[in-house]
Each structure stands twice: as C-alpha cells, then as structure tokens.
Amino acid sequence: MKEAIELRPSTPDDFPAICRLLGTVFHEDIAGELKELEAGVFEVDRSLVTDDAGLVVGHIQAFTRELTVPGAVIPAAHVSGVGVLPTHRRRGLLNRMMHRQLREIAAAGREPVAVLWASETSIYPRYGYGAAASRLFFNIMNREVRLPAPPQEPSGRLRMAEPDSLLADMTKVYEQMRPDRIGWSSRDDRWWRFVLGDPESHRDGATKRYAVVHEGPGGPTGYALWRIKDGWNNHGPNAEVQVREVAATDPETYLTLWRFLLGIDLSRSVTMRLGSVEEPLLHLVDEPRRLGPSFVDGLWVRLIDVPAALAARRYATAVDVVIEVTDPILTQNSGRWRLTGGPEGATCTATTDPADLACSVTDLGAAYLGGTSLAALAAAGRVRQLTANDPSIAFRWHRLPSPTEVY
Numbered sequence: 317m318k319e320a321i322e323l324r325p326s327t328p329d330d331f332p333a334i335c336r337l338l339g340t341v342f343h344e345d346i347a348g349e350l351k352e353l354e355a356g357v358f359e360v361d362r363s364l365v366t367d368d369a370g371l372v373v374g375h376i377q378a379f380t381r382e383l384t385v386p387g388a389v390i391p392a393a394h395v396s397g398v399g400v401l402p403t404h405r406r407r408g409l410l411n412r413m414m415h416r417q418l419r420e421i422a423a424a425g426r427e428p429v430a431v432l433w434a435s436e437t438s439i440y441p442r443y444g445y446g447a448a449a450s451r452l453f454f455n456i457m458n459r460e461v462r463l464p465a466p467p468q469e470p471s472g473r474l475r476m477a478e479p480d481s482l483l484a485d486m487t488k489v490y491e492q493m494r495p496d497r498i499g500w501s502s503r504d505d506r507w508w509r510f511v512l513g514d515p516e517s518h519r520d521g522a523t524k525r526y527a528v529v530h531e532g533p534g535g536p537t538g539y540a541l542w543r544i545k546d547g548w549n550n551h552g553p554n555a556e557v558q559v560r561e562v563a564a565t566d567p568e569t570y571l572t573l574w575r576f577l578l579g580i581d582l583s584r585s586v587t588m589r590l591g592s593v594e595e596p597l598l599h600l601v602d603e604p605r606r607l608g609p610s611f612v613d614g615l616w617v618r619l620i621d622v623p624a625a626l627a628a629r630r631y632a633t634a635v636d637v638v639i640e641v642t643d644p645i646l647t648q649n650s651g652r653w654r655l656t657g658g659p660e661g662a663t664c665t666a667t668t669d670p671a672d673l674a675c676s677v678t679d680l681g682a683a684y685l686g687g688t689s690l691a692a693l694a695a696a697g698r699v700r701q702l703t704a705n706d707p708s709i710a711f712r713w714h715r716l717p718s719p720t721e722v723y
C-alpha cells in the first residue's frame with residue numbers, strides 16, 4: 317500500500333513550495349534576493365521532499381562541496397534545508413528523510429562524509445552526526461583592548477570597495493588558505509555569490525555588507541567582510557561592527573585587518589559569530605577577556621563510509637589501531653576496522669582482530685576533524701578505550717577545525 321505521505325525526489329517545480337516551507341519553519345520570508353540566493357545553490361537532484369497529497373510538508377537537501385580535513389581536501393555532502401511543517405512534526409518525517417538521504421549518499425559512493433550545521437543540538441546525534449568543530453562568538457569591547465603597534469613600514473595597504481568587485485582577490489586569498497584550514501568548505505562562484513549575498517532581511521537594521529582587501533607587493537594577502545549597526549545613547553556613539561569573516565595569509569595582514577575593524581569610528585563594540593577557536597586575536601590583544609569569547613557548536617560530521625573516511629585524512633602521529641564501530645543506520649560501517657597510518661597517509665581495512673577502542677559512528681564523527689578529543693569522549697564514557705593503544709593524539713591535528721560559514 318502506498319504510504320499516505322510520500323517521500324520523493326524534488327522536481328524543479330517544487331522549488332517555490334520548498335522556499336515557503338523553509339520560510340515557515342525558520343520563521344522568515346524566503347523571497348526576493350534571499351530566494352534568488354537559495355536558487356543559485358539549489359541542487360534539485362540532491363533534494364528530497366515529503367509530499368502530503370500534493371502539499372510539500374518536509375524537505376532535506378545536500379550540496380556538493382569539498383571539505384578540508386586533517387591533511388586532505390575531500391568531497392563532503394553539505395546537508396541543509398531540513399524542515400517539516402508544524403502541522404506534520406513529530407510523526408517521523410525527518411526520520412524517513414534523513415535515513416533515505418544517508419543511504420543515497422552512501423550508495424553514490426562519492427562522499428565519505430556528510431556535514432551540517434544543527435539548528436538544535438539534540439536533533440542529529442541519533443543520525444550519526446557528531447559535534448566536530450566549535451566556533452567562537454566574540455563580543456568585543458573594542459575601546460578596551462589594545463593591539464601591538466603597527467610596523468614602521470607596512471608591507472601593504474587596505475582597499476575598500478563593493479564586495480562583488482573584490483571577488484577575485486578574496487577568492488585568491490581563500491584558495492591559498494583553504495588546503496590547510498580544517499573545516500573550510502570549497503566555494504565556487506555560486507557559493508561566493510551565496511556568501512556575499514546581502515538580503516535586506518538579514519541585516520536586522522545594520523548597513524549593507526562592506527569589504528576590504530589587504531594588498532601586499534605580490535597581490536592580495538587578506539580581506540574582511542562586515543556590517544555596522546548604528547547606535548547612539550546618552551554617552552554618544554554606540555555603533556556595533558558585525559564582522560562576518562577575516563582571512564589573512566600572514567600575521568601582518570591579520571593584524572592590519574583587525575586594527576582597522578577594531579578602530580572604526582563611532583563604534584563601541586565589535587562582534588563576530590564565526591570566529592575560530594584558535595583566532596590569533598586571542599593572542600594579540602592586551603586584554604583577551606574583553607574579547608568576550610564564548611563557545612558554541614559549529615560543524616557536525618557524519619562518516620558515511622567509515623574505512624574510506626578514516627583513510628582519507630592524515631594523522632598527527634603514527635597510528636595502528638583497531639576500532640570497533642557501531643552504526644545502526646548505515647550498518648555496513650558496523651564492525652572492526654584496522655586503521656594504520658600517520659602524517660603521510662593512512663589505510664583502513666576490515667579486521668577480525670580484537671578492538672583497541674569501541675565507539676559509535678557519532679563519536680567517530682565528532683573526533684574526525686581533530687576538534688573533539690577521543691580521550692575527552694572516553695572520559696565522558698562515550699568511547700571505550702579497551703587497551704593501552706590510545707589513538708587520541710594521532711586523531712588531533714596541528715590546527716583545530718574552524719568552519720567559516722553556515723549554509
């Protein structure tokens with residue numbers, strides 16, 4: 317018998333209904349420029365809807381992008397646009413969409429991992445997604461922090477212009493940095509348009525987006541994107557500089573960009589929602605506490621193909637370990653896997669040898685980018701270390717993951 321609510325691939329004709337649905341569940345109006353931005357990255361063949369007698373009541377999609385992981389850049393399904401209408405919630409529709417999507421990604425065999433940003437942290441562990449990367453939220457009292465003095469003879473200059481006109485420079489900087497920045501996603505032209513998109517509805521009373529590029533003798537070495545929310549109170553000017561992204565290929569550029577952002581006239585605070593947990597700013601200012609940093613979860617990782625994913629990244633130290641994995645959804649991942657490798661590469665094969673470590677696919681996903689320590693998960697009782705062969709250090713990396721964008 318046909319199920320009352322059908323789960324089916326989307327068609328191009330579904331797009332307006334999908335926008336209405338996502339607008340409803342995320343409490344915003346997806347129209348105008350915002351709808352165009354969504355259309356620009358929409359991949360109809362990676363979108364599923366649940367359909368109740370012709371009405372789109374649920375949606376899930378994936379984007380085809382790359383992700384930087386320790387020592388490698390790999391294909392990763394970027395899952396997004398998950399929603400179920402309030403009239404149809406808690407009837408298992410997300411369950412159905414999520415299971416089917418995971419199976420389809422696995423069957424296609426292209427992407428060893430999937431990633432997402434979670435609207436609520438309790439939703440995704442049940443589907444094998446582990447919290448793999450944190451981000452830092454900064455709320456900076458910019459008049460109360462000092463940066464080191466600028467160099468006597470700066471090696472470059474700042475050039476402010478319309479963001480679109482700086483696209484080539486920003487792309488150059490981003491691509492130079494991306495191979496070594498764990499958690500960064502590839503950005504083709506469509507994704508740069510999405511990142512630079514500036515719909516009025518996202519400004520919340522702030523200005524349009526501004527951009528500045530730092531130009532060194534050999535070309536662009538960094539850029540920053542921000543808006544300003546104007547404000548005045550009894551003390552006078554009280555504007556907030558809202559920093560979206562700062563990318564710099566060298567420390568001098570980084571310092572120059574932050575000196576510029578922290579010094580914008582009439583501002584009394586600078587905020588940044590997607591700071592790296594290793595943001596160099598923490599080590600530059602004289603009063604790091606005045607940066608007002610707070611941790612939040614960022615990127616969630618799901619290992620689609622455990623052996624392929626484990627072999628795709630590199631390891632900080634030599635590793636030769638047997639991991640027993642449980643995966644109730646993609647059951648082909650369940651079993652014992654021998655991971656052998658180190659900084660130069662790795663292999664991972666099925667084994668019948670006894671396990672050194674036992675964990676769920678969710679916890680392995682959490683540890684995959686080197687941002688969550690297996691030892692910390694073991695201390696929480698989520699990972700079981702069964703022998704003295706502990707791969708915790710090998711799974712870390714010289715940089716912590718620093719995802720840059722919510723998609």
Ligand SMILES: CC(=O)SCCNC(=O)CCNC(=O)[C@H](O)C(C)(C)COP(=O)(O)OP(=O)(O)OC[C@H]1O[C@@H](n2cnc3c(N)ncnc32)[C@H](O)[C@@H]1OP(=O)(O)O
Pocket residue numbers: 341342395396397398399400401404405406407408409410411412432433434435436438439442
């Ligand atoms: C990657 C992204 O796009 S993140 C964005 C996710 N979307 C949103 O937050 C938009 C608003 N919320 C929604 O649209 C819906 O509530 C959804 C999509 C989160 C859940 O859809 P539903 O169809 O109600 O979920 P479903 O009935 O399949 O529930 C699956 C399980 O998740 C749990 N669950 C569902 N939503 C939530 C939630 N918001 N918080 C905690 N647990 C949840 C359910 O309790 C259920 O648990 P069980 O399997 O132990 O019984």
